[in-house]
Amino acid sequence: GQQLNQSPQSMFIQEGEDVSMNCTSSSIFNTWLWYKQDPGEGPVLLIALYKAGELTSNGRLTAQFGITRKDSFLNISASIPSDVGIYFCAGVSSGSARQLTFGSGTQLTVLP
């Protein structure tokens, strides 16, 4: 089946620093999604990407849909304490069996 490799698995950064995480796949996706999950809650959609090469921002967050359609990255600029959480990428494949495939997540810790 399809697999998404998300890295890094965890990050410890200082408040104010920028952070970058990415996902790569062995298969092509038509859509890339980035979610953030806080403890005890469901994932919250941050950014959705629908076209290869697309670069989209949402406040301090910027994400890109890779040209090959097999990768995506998420950047967070000027991190703040509330950025702490687990970030997931998810890809949506084409065809009748479209479904979300999730990466394993990046645990982000922001140190004061």
Added chain:
Amino acid sequence: KAGVTQTPRYLIKTRGQQVTLSCSPISGHRSVSWYQQTPGQGLQFLFEYFSETQRNKGNFPGRFSGRQFSNSRSEMNVSTLELGDSALYLCASSLQRLQETQYFGPGTRLLVL
């Protein structure tokens, strides 16, 4: 607009029992998908319902089943519970059938003893 709601939020069961979880999608959303989240396996797709019909199914045993009602609310049932079924069960809704943008509920945390 209210978000996706799931009930109950927490549940404790014993092996061999069965459980039913409920999900109410965002008003107007017709597609509901269910996911299992565990520390070891991450987020895994269970199934998707649209117009009261299961449209897509992940790689889970037949003990996991679901249904959707005419108001788009969905239930998920797990029979003959096993210890490994302990997980956070998430449902997500989207406007149309498996539209790419899915919105998740807070989840039901199930503990099987």
